[in-house]
Amino acid sequence: MIASVFKVATRVRHSVAAAAVAASLLGGCAVNDTGAAEVWDPIETPNRFVFSINRAVDVMAIRPIAVIYRDWVPEPAQKSVRNLLDNLGEPVVAINEVFQGDPSRAATTMARFLVNSTIGLAGLFDIATMLGLPRTKTDAGQTIGMWAGKGVEPENGGFYLVLPLAGPSNARDATGLMIDYAIDPFQILPIAFNWDWFYYSVPRYGLNVIDYRSRTMFALDDIEKNSVDYYAALRSAYTQNRADLIRAKRDKTDTKGELERRDNLALVR
Amino acid sequence: MPLLACRRLAFRLAAGAAAALVAMPALANDPAADLVSATAAQAIDIIKTTTGAQRQAAIQQVLQTRFDLPYMAQTALGTHWAKASPEQQARFVKATETAEAKAYAERFGQYAGQTLTIGKTLSRPNNVWIVDSRLNQTNGQPIKLEWEVRQLPAGLRITDVKIEGVSMVMTRRSDFNSYIQQNGGKVQPLIDELESRAAR
Numbered sequence: 001m002i003a004s005v006f007k008v009a010t011r012v013r014h015s016v017a018a019a020a021v022a023a024s025l026l027g028g029c030a031v032n033d034t035g036a037a038e039v040w041d042p043i044e045t046p047n048r049f050v051f052s053i054n055r056a057v058d059v060m061a062i063r064p065i066a067v068i069y070r071d072w073v074p075e076p077a078q079k080s081v082r083n084l085l086d087n088l089g090e091p092v093v094a095i096n097e098v099f100q101g102d103p104s105r106a107a108t109t110m111a112r113f114l115v116n117s118t119i120g121l122a123g124l125f126d127i128a129t130m131l132g133l134p135r136t137k138t139d140a141g142q143t144i145g146m147w148a149g150k151g152v153e154p155e156n157g158g159f160y161l162v163l164p165l166a167g168p169s170n171a172r173d174a175t176g177l178m179i180d181y182a183i184d185p186f187q188i189l190p191i192a193f194n195w196d197w198f199y200y201s202v203p204r205y206g207l208n209v210i211d212y213r214s215r216t217m218f219a220l221d222d223i224e225k226n227s228v229d230y231y232a233a234l235r236s237a238y239t240q241n242r243a244d245l246i247r248a249k250r251d252k253t254d255t256k257g258e259l260e261r262r263d264n265l266a267l268v269r
Numbered sequence: 270m271p272l273l274a275c276r277r278l279a280f281r282l283a284a285g286a287a288a289a290l291v292a293m294p295a296l297a298n299d300p301a302a303d304l305v306s307a308t309a310a311q312a313i314d315i316i317k318t319t320t321g322a323q324r325q326a327a328i329q330q331v332l333q334t335r336f337d338l339p340y341m342a343q344t345a346l347g348t349h350w351a352k353a354s355p356e357q358q359a360r361f362v363k364a365t366e367t368a369e370a371k372a373y374a375e376r377f378g379q380y381a382g383q384t385l386t387i388g389k390t391l392s393r394p395n396n397v398w399i400v401d402s403r404l405n406q407t408n409g410q411p412i413k414l415e416w417e418v419r420q421l422p423a424g425l426r427i428t429d430v431k432i433e434g435v436s437m438v439m440t441r442r443s444d445f446n447s448y449i450q451q452n453g454g455k456v457q458p459l460i461d462e463l464e465s466r467a468a469r
Contacts, residue, residue, distance in 0.1 A: 038443060038446065039443070075408070218379065222372070222375075222376065223440070225372070225375070226368065226372045227440075227441075227444045228444055228445065228448040228459065228462055228463070229444050229447040229448045229451070231447070232443050232444050232446070232447030232448070233440050233441075233443060233444040235443065236435075236439060236440045236442075236443030236444065237435045237440050240434050240435045240436060240439060240440070241433055241434050241435050243434065244433065244434020244435070245434070247434075
């Protein structure tokens with residue numbers, strides 16, 4: 001009797017915990033969210049700790065390499081590297097576009113992938129754009145944000161999270177990152193065929209990091225220089241930028257939601 | 270006959286009204302968009318003709334005449350604005366103004382022939398307009414820029430710039446709020462920090 005009560009209690013506790021996790025993944029504090037509130041950051045202390053480590057690694061290794069890459073590697077080579085990496089990411093983009101309810105866009109992305117992988121020499125050249133198939137980029141974080149409840153502001157991506165090496169994220173986008181990793185054919189194939197990850201995954205992610213860092217150099221330097229609390233400024237900028245992308249997905253023409261948010265901000269002020 | 274003339278007149282009037290309606294959007298000037306394009310033109314002119322401290326001074330002057338800096342500063346300080354004394358408020362506005370001028374002077378230092386394409390303007394209640402625009406880069410994707418314009422007694426003023434969805438004022442607000450909270454909820458340490466940065 002006591003044992004069964006205990007069992008029920010454990011089960012209830014488990015389901016409550018699961019519900020809490022699910023709620024936070026779908027965007028925690030949705031009630032009365034005027035959007036004017038600060039970014040929800042319940043684990044700020046560990047976040048700041050990871051942030052400082054990331055920054056140290058960045059200052060010592062990643063940023064200098066990215067500067068050399070940006071200034072010394074010829075522009076066409078940089079462009080080809082970017083094309084190659086983007087092309088490898090194209091299947092994930094297409095899958096996400098299907099789940100975002102845009103199969104025609106997904107078809108275009110797949111067409112891009114086929115054209116660039118063949119005529120474009122394994123993606124080194126973006127022939128598809130020349131053929132009138134423009135590139136779109138999206139990820140599972142945006143897919144989750146798009147389908148989160150109507151009352152959930154895109155600014156609300158659950159708790160804020162600083163990932164080691166990857167940097168600013170939140171519950172929503174980190175979940176998206178894991179989904180993107182799991183559905184990536186170029187992640188599944190090497191495992192299936194037992195390719196050596198050292199010769200495949202390491203160069204891919206290494207190049208991705210350097211390419212991404214070289215492109216965000218100007219924006220990040222600007223935020224760092226012009227803020228009194230870099231962590232807080234970046235947290236805000238990241239959240240706003242992601243929200244903007246999701247808002248564009250949710251509603252292609254109506255910007256009412258965002259403007260109402262600004263009106264609310266004016267009220268709190 | 271009079272009936273016909275009347276009809277003809279009515280038709281002419283209708284045609285005239287229709288023509289006027291069609292011409293309206295083209296003729297009606299959009300003061301908010303004009304402000305943004307004039308500001309951009311002025312900024313490009315400054316970049317081309319000035320350097321160093323002179324450039325910073327010129328940009329500060331543009332900020333003072335085209336932007337509503339006290340309003341932006343007030344929004345950036347959020348709920349802490351009311352807690353600050355009038356003297357603190359004045360010093361804060363002054364310090365943020367210098368910081369903005371410095372930041373823009375530096376940003377413009379990277380200028381490499383980008384152009385600004387003004388898009389549609391969205392009108393809002395309370396005399397607010399959102400002007401959509403694209404910053405076309407020489408290489409790479411265009412950057413999305415949105416300008417918030419407000420009607421003030423003195424005229425139209427820009428009150429916020431959003432770059433790829435990132436509002437300058439909102440980011441400052443978050444930044445300042447966090448700094449104030451880390452310094453015991455007081456505004457003075459923030460003002461001191463901003464002033465020491467401005468003096469640098």
